[in-house]
Every structure is written in C-alpha cells, then in structure tokens.
Amino acid sequence: MSKRVVVVGGGIAGLAAFRQLQLQQPDIEVVLLEASPHLGGKIKTTNFLGQPIDEGADAFITRVPWATELCEQLGLNSFLVSPATSNAYVLVDGILRKLPKGLVLGVPTKLLPLLRSRVVSPFAAIRAGLDRFLPDDWPGDDESVGSLIRRRMGDQIAERLVDPLVGSINAGDTDHLDAALAAPQLETASRRHRSLVTGLKEQSKNSTDSLSPVFLGFELGMRQLVDTLVSSLREADIRTNTLVTDITKNPDNLVVRTQQTSIECDAAILATPAHQAALLLASCPAAADRLSSIEHASVAMVTMGFRQADVGHPLDGSGMLIPRREGLLTTAVSWGSSKWPHWANTGHAILRVSAGRAGDTRALALEDDELVEALLTEVTNILDIDGDLLEWRVSRWIDAFPQYAPGHDRLVAAIERDLRSEMGGLFLAGAGYKGIGIPACINQGNQSAEATLDYLKTL
Ligand SMILES: Cc1cc2nc3c(=O)[nH]c(=O)nc-3n(C[C@H](O)[C@H](O)[C@H](O)COP(=O)(O)OP(=O)(O)OC[C@H]3O[C@@H](n4cnc5c(N)ncnc54)[C@H](O)[C@@H]3O)c2cc1C
Structure with missing residues (x-):
C-alpha cells in the first residue's frame, strides 16, 4: 500500500516540503491543502505601473544556502538579479543620513x-x-x-x-x-x-563569500520562484480554496479535516503560520497553547508610484529606515526603482512604504485611503516630492511576522515534543519556528519532509 502524506499550507515551506517528499520517495501520495485561492503564501507578485512588483518578500539572503540551492535545482539562476546598490539611509531627527560604511x-x-x-x-x-x-x-x-x-x-x-x-x-x-x-x-x-x-x-x-551579492531577487518578482517550483512537481494533488479545520490522531493514522471532507493519512506536515496551526490542534491542547503563545506583528505595505523628476531627494540607495524614536507611521521605505536595476528605465520612482511593527498597531486602525494619505504626507516631506501620486496599492500582512522572544528555540522544542507524544507523524515547518526568511522556510520544508520519510519507515 502506498503511503499518504498531507501538507497543510501552500507557502514556500509547504511547497518545499511537497517537492522534497516527491523527489525522495516518488511512490508516496502527497496532497497539499491550501486555504487561499493562491499558492506562495507571503510570496505575492502583482503588476504595478506595468511592472511585476512584490507585495511581500522581494529578495532572499544568499549567506545561507537553501534558496540559492533551490534556484539552481529549478534552473532559475539566469533570472536572478541583485540589488543595484547597497547604500541606504536612516532618518535621524527628521534628516536623512546615509548609513555609514x-x-x-x-x-x-x-x-x-x-x-x-x-x-x-x-x-x-x-x-x-x-x-x-x-x-x-x-x-x-x-x-x-x-x-x-x-x-x-x-x-x-x-x-x-x-x-x-x-x-x-x-x-x-x-x-x-x-x-x-x-x-x-x-x-x-x-x-x-x-x-x-x-x-x-x-x-x-574567515568568510569566503564577501564578494558575492548578499541578496538576490527575480526579474519577474519572487512569484517566479513559486511558479517554477509548482510547475516542477509531477501530477501534484494540490487543492487551493481548501481550509483545514482540524487534525486528529487515530491509533494508526492522522485525520486531516477540511470544510468539505476528511483525509486519512500516514503523516502530515503543518506548514501554516504558528497561530493558525494552533487552531487545528484542539486535540493536542499542550501544543496548541504553546503555538498560540508565539506573538505576531502585522505590517501594511503601500506601494506608491511617482514621476522620477518629481522626487527632490536623490534616490541613490536601496531605501531608508525610520527608527521608532522619530514617531512616524512609516517604518521603512524601499526605493524599488533604485534598488532593482530592471525597474530603473520605467521613468517612475516606485516606493514600497511599510507601516506597522511589534508594539505599533496604528496602521491597522486606518482605512486604506487614510493610511495612504498619512504615509504619503510623511514620505513627501522626507523625500521632497512635488508631484502627483500616480498609482498606489495597499497590501496588508496581518499577523505575518512571528516574534522570536528569548527562549523561542526551547518553546519550539517543547511543541515538537508535544506532537511526538500526542500526534505521532505530524511535523511542523515554516516561519513560526526556525527562521522567518525564505531560505530558512525552504530549509524547514526540506527538513520536515526528511523527518516525515524517517517516520514512515518506522510504520
Ligand atoms: C511584507 C513582507 C516582506 C517580507 N520580505 C522578505 C524578504 O525580502 N526576504 C525574505 O527572505 N523573507 C521576507 N519575508 C518573510 C517571508 O516572506 C515569510 O516568512 C515566508 O514566505 C513564510 O513562508 P511560510 O511558508 O512559512 O508561510 P506562509 O507564506 O504564511 O504560508 C502559509 C500558508 O498556509 C496557508 N494556511 C493557513 N492556514 C491554513 C489552513 N487552516 N488550511 C490550509 N491552509 C492554510 C496560508 O493561506 C498560506 O498560504 C517577508 C514577509 C512579509 C509579510
């Protein structure tokens, strides 16, 4: 009898897990259940001023190997781009200062x-x-x-x-x-x-990699990674618009329930955000309590487009950071059209303006047009912009950033122990646990697949 594994969550961690399971053990049946209509989770690229522009993550770090290795394996190397500049600014008492070398x-x-x-x-x-x-x-x-x-x-x-x-x-x-x-x-x-x-x-x-780019992105946005990964999967049973509501343990297997059906499986990988994982584990209250104790912060990202000539401050860097003490709603602005060489010739200054961080939920309380107006006023003042906002787009990322409080690694180890003793065959992956960056999520997807395959050998 072939074994069945269910992956819950179609973000980069769940997709990496799916791919690894298929690669390592082609004869097992893998089903991926994703609540939203789209795969990729927090990786989302849409068109803005005629250009594919990321609403969430726009680059990955190369100082750890997992994303670069995956790109290599997927044949994506020729589509990778590195930021045009490593200069950046910070606002100090209302004045933009270049970050020191x-x-x-x-x-x-x-x-x-x-x-x-x-x-x-x-x-x-x-x-x-x-x-x-x-x-x-x-x-x-x-x-x-x-x-x-x-x-x-x-x-x-x-x-x-x-x-x-x-x-x-x-x-x-x-x-x-x-x-x-x-x-x-x-x-x-x-x-x-x-x-x-x-x-x-x-x-x-002691480092050997000081000459290679620290960050890489894609000409078509991070979506290119997700799309290529998904198209590399063979006859994949991937079900979008499928919200998982509950996971329970039977003596011989696990049962994953969705709003429409229930699926019995030998093992499962839970690759949702930690607070959503907690909701599925009513039958393992110890793990659910620990999962729900992980705090999350929310961010709103407003992408704004201006005519390049209307921006008074030279955009000679990848962006600017705003320390808390400045008291602004804006927390950071990525100067996309300077950061990414392939956006430079659009004639537009494209800014990705962030608001919201742990301890600052003001952006959450604002309607989209209020938020855009407030951020526009701040950014216009700082960058001396004199011209119309040509286009804007609001992307809200609610409870998107897990906060690793001191001792987080022990908390995760305790959750894993809870699952081993109460929910044998269920594994975790994703940003909530062992690193929030895309490479760390890919690594966790791969590791959870390995752990699942080891578990299946014991059955
Ligand atoms: C604005 C922003 C900018 C970022 N910038 C960068 C960056 O530049 N570089 C970088 O490396 N990282 C960046 N990150 C972080 C990185 O994008 C994320 O940590 C990573 O993509 C998370 O992947 P994941 O698979 O763990 O989770 P997610 O992407 O959150 O995927 C989880 C999936 O699970 C699904 N799901 C949830 N509950 C259920 C359920 N009950 N049933 C079925 N499916 C469910 C969700 O719909 C989602 O698709 C950024 C994040 C944000 C929000």
Missing part, C-alpha cells in the same frame, strides 16, 4: 565612518568604540538583540541603527527578540569574543 546588521565596525555619518552623536560614537575595551559582560543565553547592543555599544547604536535594521526584517522590537535567533551573527560574535566588533571582524576574515 562597515555596518554588520547595524553594528558599526569602523569608528571614523560612524562619526562622519552623524547618525549618532560624537559621544555615542565614542561609547560604541568602548566595546573594544569593556570587560566581557555576556549574561548567558536568552539575551535579546537590544540588550546585547545596548551593553556593548550603547543606546543610540541600538535605537538608530540595529533596531531599524534588524527590527525591519522581523517587524519586531529588538529589545524583545532573541539575539541567537534574530541576529545569530551578532550573538555568535559576542559569545565567542569579549568585544563584539572584534568578533565580527574575525567572522568576516
């Missing part, structure tokens, strides 16, 4: 460029330099990113550089994000060396 996740490794940038006060720059002389004060595991930076480099570096940068990746508050999970590069450097900057410099000396 030598930053690693916002941590300045060079004192002179930091001083010259005027992003922090001269006193704060000297305080940051003290990192090289201060005694080792590592407090042990479970430190937050904010605490690590504040103790080594001072508050201004934490609030004006690291929080805007690391926080914008997670829509998080770095004072509440686990350093080992949200900024592993910083955490490792700080754990291994007395000085954070010395640790980061050691890491870069």
Whole structure:
C-alpha cells in the first residue's frame, strides 16, 4: 500500500516540503491543502505601473544556502538579479543620513565612518568604540538583540541603527527578540569574543563569500520562484480554496479535516503560520497553547508610484529606515526603482512604504485611503516630492511576522515534543519556528519532509 502524506499550507515551506517528499520517495501520495485561492503564501507578485512588483518578500539572503540551492535545482539562476546598490539611509531627527560604511546588521565596525555619518552623536560614537575595551559582560543565553547592543555599544547604536535594521526584517522590537535567533551573527560574535566588533571582524576574515551579492531577487518578482517550483512537481494533488479545520490522531493514522471532507493519512506536515496551526490542534491542547503563545506583528505595505523628476531627494540607495524614536507611521521605505536595476528605465520612482511593527498597531486602525494619505504626507516631506501620486496599492500582512522572544528555540522544542507524544507523524515547518526568511522556510520544508520519510519507515 502506498503511503499518504498531507501538507497543510501552500507557502514556500509547504511547497518545499511537497517537492522534497516527491523527489525522495516518488511512490508516496502527497496532497497539499491550501486555504487561499493562491499558492506562495507571503510570496505575492502583482503588476504595478506595468511592472511585476512584490507585495511581500522581494529578495532572499544568499549567506545561507537553501534558496540559492533551490534556484539552481529549478534552473532559475539566469533570472536572478541583485540589488543595484547597497547604500541606504536612516532618518535621524527628521534628516536623512546615509548609513555609514562597515555596518554588520547595524553594528558599526569602523569608528571614523560612524562619526562622519552623524547618525549618532560624537559621544555615542565614542561609547560604541568602548566595546573594544569593556570587560566581557555576556549574561548567558536568552539575551535579546537590544540588550546585547545596548551593553556593548550603547543606546543610540541600538535605537538608530540595529533596531531599524534588524527590527525591519522581523517587524519586531529588538529589545524583545532573541539575539541567537534574530541576529545569530551578532550573538555568535559576542559569545565567542569579549568585544563584539572584534568578533565580527574575525567572522568576516574567515568568510569566503564577501564578494558575492548578499541578496538576490527575480526579474519577474519572487512569484517566479513559486511558479517554477509548482510547475516542477509531477501530477501534484494540490487543492487551493481548501481550509483545514482540524487534525486528529487515530491509533494508526492522522485525520486531516477540511470544510468539505476528511483525509486519512500516514503523516502530515503543518506548514501554516504558528497561530493558525494552533487552531487545528484542539486535540493536542499542550501544543496548541504553546503555538498560540508565539506573538505576531502585522505590517501594511503601500506601494506608491511617482514621476522620477518629481522626487527632490536623490534616490541613490536601496531605501531608508525610520527608527521608532522619530514617531512616524512609516517604518521603512524601499526605493524599488533604485534598488532593482530592471525597474530603473520605467521613468517612475516606485516606493514600497511599510507601516506597522511589534508594539505599533496604528496602521491597522486606518482605512486604506487614510493610511495612504498619512504615509504619503510623511514620505513627501522626507523625500521632497512635488508631484502627483500616480498609482498606489495597499497590501496588508496581518499577523505575518512571528516574534522570536528569548527562549523561542526551547518553546519550539517543547511543541515538537508535544506532537511526538500526542500526534505521532505530524511535523511542523515554516516561519513560526526556525527562521522567518525564505531560505530558512525552504530549509524547514526540506527538513520536515526528511523527518516525515524517517517516520514512515518506522510504520
Ligand atoms: C511584507 C513582507 C516582506 C517580507 N520580505 C522578505 C524578504 O525580502 N526576504 C525574505 O527572505 N523573507 C521576507 N519575508 C518573510 C517571508 O516572506 C515569510 O516568512 C515566508 O514566505 C513564510 O513562508 P511560510 O511558508 O512559512 O508561510 P506562509 O507564506 O504564511 O504560508 C502559509 C500558508 O498556509 C496557508 N494556511 C493557513 N492556514 C491554513 C489552513 N487552516 N488550511 C490550509 N491552509 C492554510 C496560508 O493561506 C498560506 O498560504 C517577508 C514577509 C512579509 C509579510
């Protein structure tokens, strides 16, 4: 009898799991159930001013291998593009300042460029330099990113550089994000060396990839990854518009219930966001409680198009970050038409303006037109725009960013233990657990497929 595996959730983690199951074991039956009409989850590309432009993720990091490997396997390498510039700006007391050279996740490794940038006060720059002389004060595991930076480099570096940068990746508050999970590069450097900057410099000396692009995207948007992955699957039983409502365990199998039917299977992979996974596990309350304790932040992304000539500030960078202390609704603006070389010749300045992060839910309370107006006023002031907004689009990402609080890895280990003992054959994958970036989600999809196949061998 061939075995049946159900994958719940058709985001990148679920799709990677599906592909891996098919590749490793062609004779098992795999069914993918996706609640929405589309595959890809938070990867969504639609047309804007005649150009395919991402509403969510627009690039992936290459410093971990899983997305680049998948692109290679899918024959996508010739479609990859890297950002045209690595310059970026940060708003400080209402003035845009270029980020200094030598930053690693916002941590300045060079004192002179930091001083010259005027992003922090001269006193704060000297305080940051003290990192090289201060005694080792590592407090042990479970430190937050904010605490690590504040103790080594001072508050201004934490609030004006690291929080805007690391926080914008997670829509998080770095004072509440686990350093080992949200900024592993910083955490490792700080754990291994007395000085954070010395640790980061050691890491870069040992790194072989400093010349290759750090980020890659696709000419046709991230959708190209999803579409190519899906078309590589053989005779795939993929059911969209299929909301899973419940998963239970029988002595011999699992039962996955949807609004229309129920499917018995030997194993299943739950690749939905953690808060949605919690809703499906009423029969395993311990795991459900732990899953629902993972906090999530919401973001609204407003894409705006202007005539290039109407933007007064030179868009000579990939975008700008807005620290919390500026008190604005805008949290970051990606200057898409400067960031991506293939958008440059459209004659338009295309900006992706973000609002909302952990602890700031103001954007959620605004209707679309109110939100656009508020963000437009802020962006117009900062970038000295004098001309009409040609087109806009609002993309809302509700509860989209899991917040990895200190100790998150132990919480995930406990959930996995709960599932092993109460729901044997059910595995987790996706942004809620072991990394929120696209490469980490692909890796988790692959790993959950491996774990599933190992489990099937025991039956
Ligand atoms: C605005 C934004 C920008 C981002 N930018 C980047 C970036 O530039 N680079 C990067 O690497 N990452 C980025 N990310 C993060 C990254 O896109 C996500 O973490 C990742 O795509 C999540 O993939 P996933 O498969 O875990 O989950 P999802 O994409 O959330 O997929 C889960 C799927 O499960 C489905 N589902 C949920 N409940 C059920 C149910 N009961 N039954 C059936 N199906 C269900 C959902 O409909 C969804 O399709 C960004 C995220 C956002 C929101």
